[in-house]
Amino acid sequence: MADEALFQFLHSELIQYIYKSGANGETENGKNITKLEAMGFRVGQGLIERFTKETPRFKDELDVMKFICKDFLTCLFKKQIDNLRTNHQGIYVLQDNSFRLLSQLSAGKQYLEHAPKYLAFTCGLVRGGLSDLGLKSVVTAEVAGMPACKFQVMIQKA
Amino acid sequence: MADEALFQFLHSELIQYIYKSGANGETENGKNITKLEAMGFRVGQGLIERFTKETPRFKDELDVMKFICKDFLTCLFKKQIDNLRTNHQGIYVLQDNSFRLLSQLSAGKQYLEHAPKYLAFTCGLVRGGLSDLGLKSVVTAEVAGMPACKFQVMIQKA
Numbered sequence: 230m231a232d233e234a235l236f237q238f239l240h241s242e243l244i245q246y247i248y249k250s251g252a253n254g255e256t257e258n259g260k261n262i263t264k265l266e267a268m269g270f271r272v273g274q275g276l277i278e279r280f281t282k283e284t285p286r287f288k289d290e291l292d293v294m295k296f297i298c299k300d301f302l303t304c305l306f307k308k309q310i311d312n313l314r315t316n317h318q319g320i321y322v323l324q325d326n327s328f329r330l331l332s333q334l335s336a337g338k339q340y341l342e343h344a345p346k347y348l349a350f351t352c353g354l355v356r357g358g359l360s361d362l363g364l365k366s367v368v369t370a371e372v373a374g375m376p377a378c379k380f381q382v383m384i385q386k387a
Numbered sequence: 388m389a390d391e392a393l394f395q396f397l398h399s400e401l402i403q404y405i406y407k408s409g410a411n412g413e414t415e416n417g418k419n420i421t422k423l424e425a426m427g428f429r430v431g432q433g434l435i436e437r438f439t440k441e442t443p444r445f446k447d448e449l450d451v452m453k454f455i456c457k458d459f460l461t462c463l464f465k466k467q468i469d470n471l472r473t474n475h476q477g478i479y480v481l482q483d484n485s486f487r488l489l490s491q492l493s494a495g496k497q498y499l500e501h502a503p504k505y506l507a508f509t510c511g512l513v514r515g516g517l518s519d520l521g522l523k524s525v526v527t528a529e530v531a532g533m534p535a536c537k538f539q540v541m542i543q544k545a
Binding site: 234235236240250268271272279 | 392393394396397398400401404405408422426429430433434437463
């Protein structure tokens, strides 16, 4: 319990630090999101290397995505995502009805504008993991009402 | 496994970010250490609140220290410290022969100068935890050869 909380608290501290140390405003907000995403990317790359040490080779793109959504994210957040859908053309939607890093914030719409900063790191995490498994992607997140959220993964064809 | 690594990687990213975003030099180094320690302090405070929710009341100072060293740190780092000594006058020395956050760095003396930044957050963590349990303290860390390290806790009498 406390060890998950350790990550969650550090994650909040990081967000606060990044937002405090920079200036404010629309452009700055975008830059901060990019920084968080880049950190997530590097962490995702590091993690996936350890994580796949004893994993058999993946069959195809869907197999990789299933691994990322089921094994990787479940282990990191100690919780399965609720739904994974795909159009079979490189777009995947991961639905989580109660995302760990949002569950500490008030539910509903009150703090909706703050949601993106709590999701950027995780977007990077997924992108970094996929990148190390050979899939270039764009990962975005969308929140309609906390603590539920949707991650959309668009695989970039080579 | 990967969930501990998640914290470790994020911790390294945070250090790199703090050191990259500020200027360099002796004074800056001190400021960065202080920032990391302050983050650890707040995280420690948050964690101890969750952690002691169902813990019986502590008898005395030694009891609190044992709790912090055995239960709290063991749960966070998934590893017991190797030795806890005290002079029974408010000074405690925690010895860890292979500290988790140093074990990713090369062993020996080569990167010894970088050790303090990898320990500041944990010093804060301990100080924050103790503070929420009613003990004001000064926590410092010392490394003679990685990955072993010693934390010294000085309890400040009211």
